[in-house]
Amino acid sequence: MSNIPADLKYVASHEWLRQEEDGTITVGITHHAQDLLGDIVYVELPEVGEHVDVDAEIAVVESVKAASDVYAPIAGEIIAVNEALVDAPETINEDPYGEGWFFKIKPDNADDYQGLMDADEYQDSI
Numbered sequence: 001m002s003n004i005p006a007d008l009k010y011v012a013s014h015e016w017l018r019q020e021e022d023g024t025i026t027v028g029i030t031h032h033a034q035d036l037l038g039d040i041v042y043v044e045l046p047e048v049g050e051h052v053d054v055d056a057e058i059a060v061v062e063s064v065k066a067a068s069d070v071y072a073p074i075a076g077e078i079i080a081v082n083e084a085l086v087d088a089p090e091t092i093n094e095d096p097y098g099e100g101w102f103f104k105i106k107p108d109n110a111d112d113y114q115g116l117m118d119a120d121e122y123q124d125s126i
Contacts, residue, residue, distance in 0.1 A: 003031035003032065004030070004031070004119045004122055004123055005097055005119065006119045008097070008119065009113060009116035009117060009118065010030065010116060010117040010118070010119070010121070010125075011071070012117070013055075013070075014030045014032060014126075015027055015029055015030070015033075015070060015071065015073045016028055016030050016096075016097065017074065017116060019113050020104070023106070023107070023110055024079060024104050024106050024107075025074055025076070025104065025105050025107055025113060027072075027073060027074075027101065027102055028096055028097065028100055029070060029092065029096060029100075029102070030096060030097075031096050031097070032126050033068075033096075034092050034093050034100070037065060037066060037068060038063045038064050038066075039063055039090065039093060040063045040090060040092045040093050041063060041064060041089055041090075042060075042061070043060070043061050043089045044059055044060040044061075045059050045082065045102060045103060046058045046059055046078045046081060047078065047081075048079065048080060048081060049077065050078045051075075051076070051077050051078075052072040052075060052076065052077075052105070053072065053075050054072055054073065054074055054075045054112075056071065056072045057069045057070075057071060058070055058103070059103070061089075061092065070102060072105070073116065074105060074107050074108075074112050075107065075108045075112070076105040076106050076107040076108045077105065077106045077108075078104070078105055079104050079105065080103060080104040081102070081103045081104075082099075082101050082103065084099070085102070
């Protein structure tokens with residue numbers, strides 16, 4: 001469980017979510033996901049201002065092993081992206097729950113966050 005922080009929410013497609021004080025949601029991929037991918041060499045991020053539906057393909061991560069889609073774990077508007085990942089995609093491997101975040105989203109329905117998996121449920125799913 002040390003690689004699955006208890007203060008975050010998770011979805012089966014291996015994204016993590018953190019609700020910020022202002023109600024926005026920060027999203028990234030889990031330690032498990034980056035570990036499976038291996039050394040990440042490229043990331044394609046969504047556009048700020050884009051509205052996304054839950055489970056929509058929203059970003060792409062490429063590693064030395066494979067390319068993988070990142071899905072929107074919650075519906076809403078993209079309000080920020082982590083531009084630093086474009087020049088330093090390896091940050092996702094180094095700090096997936098910190099500096100390796102992908103984007104921030106303003107959820108259409110704040111209650112959707114509460115229904116997502118907690119750390120124990122995510123651990124059981126993997």
